[in-house]
Amino acid sequence: MPPEAPPLEKRSPEDTRRIIARISKFVFKWKKQCIILIIAILLTIACQLIVPILVQKAINCLIYRTDSSFVQDLTRVVTSLVMVFILNSIIEYVKNVSAMQLSENLSLEMRRDLFERVIHAPLSYLDTHSYGDIMSRLTNDSQRVSTVAQVLEEFMSKIIVIIGCAIIMLSKNWKLALISIVTALVTTLISGIISGKMRNYFMRQTMALGSMNGHLEESVKNFRTMETFGIGAFTSKTMEKKSQEYTDVCIKSSMFSAIINPIMLVLGNLSFMITVVVGGHFAIEDVITIGVLQAVIMYSKQFMDSVYSFGNVMIQTQSFLASAERVFELIDMDIEDNGEGARLVKQGEGDATPEELGIPEKGVAYKDVTFSYDGERTVVNDITLLLEGGKTAALVGATGAGKTTLTSLLLKFYDTYEGDIYVDGVNLRDYSLEKTRNMVTVVLQDSKLVDGTIAENIMYGATDKDEEDTLDIVKKMGILPLIEKLPDGLDTMTSDDDETISEGMRQIIGLARAVIREPRILIMDEALSAVDPLTEQMVRSNIFSIVPDATILVIAHRLKSTETIDKIIVMKDGRVVEEGSFGELMESRGEYHRLYTSQQSGNEI
Incomplete structure (x- = not known):
């Protein structure tokens, strides 16, 4: 019978570090794609961070313009913005292609390793694991792990944007920057607590899916036997039970993940409102220019969007780590020894011939x-x-x-x-x-x-x-x-x-x-x-x-x-x-x- 979904158990930080280290070894087999992807990510972020500065200059140029250089300065800023947008589009394309190549190469390598393990698996492993569970690891889990490039891209992008926006906002006006930073810290703390609980639910979800698929495969494969013995109703009830188990664990994991979005949305909007009100007051009091206010608002928006997305990335990461754990469990399985000379000579056997041991030569x-x-x-x-x-x-x-x-x-x-x-x-x-x-x-x-x-x-x-x-x-x-x-x-x-x-x-x-x-x-x-x-x-x-x-x-x-x-x-x-x-x-x-x-x-x- 396919295994039931396992009970919840706590994963230690050491387990997470170990899995991430192993995934990194897989990823960095393709150094060229990795380097191109990292460079593309950095350039994309640079384009994102430079846009508010150019907008700031354009607004200040319009509001605090001088007759002698107004047209020339505005033309230069608008041209720079257009060039940044075009460059960002090109880099975005290169980044997406590199991420896709890295994911597909990783998927190919992982499928190859997994299949080699399965076909050389000892019979004891196949005796204790259902076909559906093994197929779930080979297909669903390996496919989820192969999205590591997208997860890595999102993770790096959001972290760097958060840090970059925080530094620039602090340089513009530290009081306005603190509003966004404090809100981000609260949001990160909440998302960290919730996402920490998500991995166990995602593990149960993948196990429940494997159990359900195993029963489905068994039912279809043995359809004639099932009909001959008239156990269709029993099989349907079993399938209904396993489907319900899978549905229940999916609903629970969705309920936890769904909590993050509303919390982040409320905190983000609250932060944005406070930034606009306080920043507007500073602009009226001539503490900052209108251009700086607009730049801070744009950076605040990028900052909070990245924090918001980072919470979703953490959830994706937990799902990803749960699948990676199941994949590496299969890869780490002891396979049948294909070597020679593995036998230890028994005491007293020495160089005895087969005839002396009573063993026939044929x-x-x-x-x-x-x-x-x-x-x-x-x-x-x-x-x-x-x-x-x-x-x-x-x-x-x-x-x-x-x-x-x-x-x-x-x-x-x-x-x-x-x-x-x-x-x-x-x-x-x-x-x-x-x-x-x-x-x-x-x-x-x-x-x-x-x-x-x-x-x-x-x-x-x-x-x-x-x-x-x-x-x-x-x-x-x-x-x-x-x-x-x-x-x-x-x-x-x-x-x-x-x-x-x-x-x-x-x-x-x-x-x-x-x-x-x-x-x-x-x-x-x-x-x-x-x-x-x-x-x-x-x-x-x-x-x-x-x-x-x-x-x-x-x-x-x-x-x-x-x-x-x-x-x-x-x-x-x-x-x-x-x-x-x-x-x-x-x-x-x-x-x-x-x-x-x-x-x-x-x-x-």
């Missing part, structure tokens, strides 16, 4: 393997097994016996097991992850298709194979006549949503996809359960001849299909309780005999 060996998913409940307990190369073996047992766990360890989905696993005489920990996945191939009962032709589906992942190899493998497997019944044979277009491809055909395609890779170890988890018995027997026999040296491990739920298997391994409660051929196990009348006869009588195991 095949798979489990030696004293114990594993637990959560560190508490043991799922596989002290397993020792030998699976010879060129032979077939079947793992059988009731649900929860540990069959799939054994194969998951062989694929390096989990590496926290005790004991050792050997493949072709080499400890599995000494193989790189890439080499392991190339040696071991799994065919599941539910074979997935990708968008493309049947041939492309069979070649999927086998980069060294072409269509000729595909045709050759389907001939050897004896499945070409089945594929030729499709509209365009191997060239038939399909996808995972294609309803015209039967489950049996999907399994055949999935098996061909595995065999074309020529694996050293082939794991078949009810890989042909939807295929008729005659076709299943034919395909199995042909596979054994195509990869004669491979170790083939079958996870069998239909025990009838194990009668021709070389070695049957019976598991119960995480332990191996029996092993032998079909005849030997039936003769011993142990656990396998009980399971076999029970299933033949129509009971589930």
Whole structure:
């Protein structure tokens, strides 16, 4: 089930500094765009700050004009204003383009890093995080983080404008300047208190969105199952509950953020009114000129607008930091180790050969393997097994016996097991992850298709194979006549949503996809359960001849299909309780005999 929105928790200033430092490392990978953006911001601010001074000169020129230089001075000021406006427009364009380039580059880099993390994520992470939550981090959160250029631009601009306006106003008339500065301090204090509470709400909002998306994806993906079991009403109620949770947290965050705007508007208007009244009095008393009064009013307006916008920037920053925290949590995830030589040699093992350790040079060996998913409940307990190369073996047992766990360890989905696993005489920990996945191939009962032709589906992942190899493998497997019944044979277009491809055909395609890779170890988890018995027997026999040296491990739920298997391994409660051929196990009348006869009588195991 997708995770519920987390409870509110306080984020420390150290957490914020750490996130900002990490974002800065991302941003400053593109130094050229950063430098251009910073220069453009500074020039834009300079244009904004110079306009009131020019207006002041124009007004003073009109009011306190002299006949000799009036026209010349006014023309010079108006021309300067026009040039400043034109220059500001050009710089604004450069600034926006630079910010866009920086954001898009950051978005590209972040998507790349996130995707690399997800595709190399350990199975334990995928087991504990819903698809919807992961997709929310990959899309919504990463997109919000990529707006860092706009947030940075707004943050820098407002800070510099506030400081610049304050300095200029103080130089013009410190009494008028104090009115705006005191109002700004009060406004900043209020917005700081409110925005500090916003980050937790934004974190809950993103988590609630991920939970809702996860349920939505699950519902659409399993629509047929939902309709078959008649749980549409239950699913709708669950969706309604999650939608309500998301709506509630959105409303709460909006209520907090909405408080800032009215407060700032009242304080800003009050400050502006006082500035105009007091400034007008000073102008009447000839303390300042009318031009200076107009300049101070304009600076006061810029000052308060920047303070007002700064409050909104703080809210955006909290939303941005909440998403960044979720993104970096995914980036910081421990990924599967792709290195070699990570194994510590056990005491007494030294340079012993595989033969001295009782390990076959070809095949798979489990030696004293114990594993637990959560560190508490043991799922596989002290397993020792030998699976010879060129032979077939079947793992059988009731649900929860540990069959799939054994194969998951062989694929390096989990590496926290005790004991050792050997493949072709080499400890599995000494193989790189890439080499392991190339040696071991799994065919599941539910074979997935990708968008493309049947041939492309069979070649999927086998980069060294072409269509000729595909045709050759389907001939050897004896499945070409089945594929030729499709509209365009191997060239038939399909996808995972294609309803015209039967489950049996999907399994055949999935098996061909595995065999074309020529694996050293082939794991078949009810890989042909939807295929008729005659076709299943034919395909199995042909596979054994195509990869004669491979170790083939079958996870069998239909025990009838194990009668021709070389070695049957019976598991119960995480332990191996029996092993032998079909005849030997039936003769011993142990656990396998009980399971076999029970299933033949129509009971589930």
